[in-house]
Every structure is written in structure tokens, then in C-alpha cells.
Amino acid sequence: MANMPNCPKCQSEYTYEDGALYICPECAFEWTDETETSEEQKVVKDSNGNVLNDGDTVSVIKDLKVKGSSSVIKIGTKVKNIRLVEGDHDIDCKIDGFGPMQLKSEFVKKI
Numbered sequence: 001m002a003n004m005p006n007c008p009k010c011q012s013e014y015t016y017e018d019g020a021l022y023i024c025p026e027c028a029f030e031w032t033d034e035t036e037t038s039e040e041q042k043v044v045k046d047s048n049g050n051v052l053n054d055g056d057t058v059s060v061i062k063d064l065k066v067k068g069s070s071s072v073i074k075i076g077t078k079v080k081n082i083r084l085v086e087g088d089h090d091i092d093c094k095i096d097g098f099g100p101m102q103l104k105s106e107f108v109k110k111i
């Protein structure tokens with residue numbers, strides 16, 4: 001019982017584990033272990049099916065129109081130091097000459 005977290009609601013030490021749940025017998029509060037859920041994070045893959053990670057360098061595989069402007073990010077543009085985010089556009093990055101940008105992982109490939 002050494003690693004059992006205290007109840008987040010009433011701080012009771014007498015919590016126990018039931019499958020994926022932690023249960024507090026004192027106030028009947030149930031919650032899940034946050035470290036476990038973060039391990040089930042969505043895996044982001046590039047157009048070739050390679051897994052992408054924060055800090056990776058990718059290149060753009062097709063011309064991409066920049067929302068709200070007439071500029072286009074050309075195919076082959078290198079994007080350094082990407083950051084994976086939640087959402088439809090799952091890559092957060094900065095592109096030289098364009099500034100901060102969000103891309104879709106299906107339109108890039110890992111270099």
C-alpha cells in the first residue's frame with residue numbers, strides 16, 4: 001500500500017485500487033491514475049506511418065495554403081523542432097518566413 005495516493009477529495013490515506021480506478025472508502029470518491037492515462041496518449045504518425053515526437057524535424061509533402069493569407073508553404077519545406085498537440089492540426093511548429101504554424105501530420109514526413 002506504499003504507493004497509494006491520498007484521496008484528492010478528502011485527503012484520506014485509506015484509498016485502494018480497483019482495476020484502473022482508485023477508490024476512497026471514506027467519501028466514496030473514485031478517480032483514475034493520471035500517470036496511467038497519459039501513457040495512453042494518442043500516437044501521431046507522419047504520412048509514411050512513422051511515429052512523430054516532440055522536437056522532430058519533418059518536411060512538408062505537399063504545397064500547403066496558409067490560412068488567412070495568400071502564401072503557400074512549399075513542398076519540401078523543412079520544419080524543425082515540432083511539438084505535438086491535440087486536435088485536427090496535430091503539429092505545432094514555427095516555419096522560417098511564416099512564423100508559428102499548425103500542420104496536419106498526414107502532410108509531413110519525418111526526416
Ligand SMILES: [Zn+2]
Nearest residue numbers: 007010024027
Ligand atoms: Zn475521500
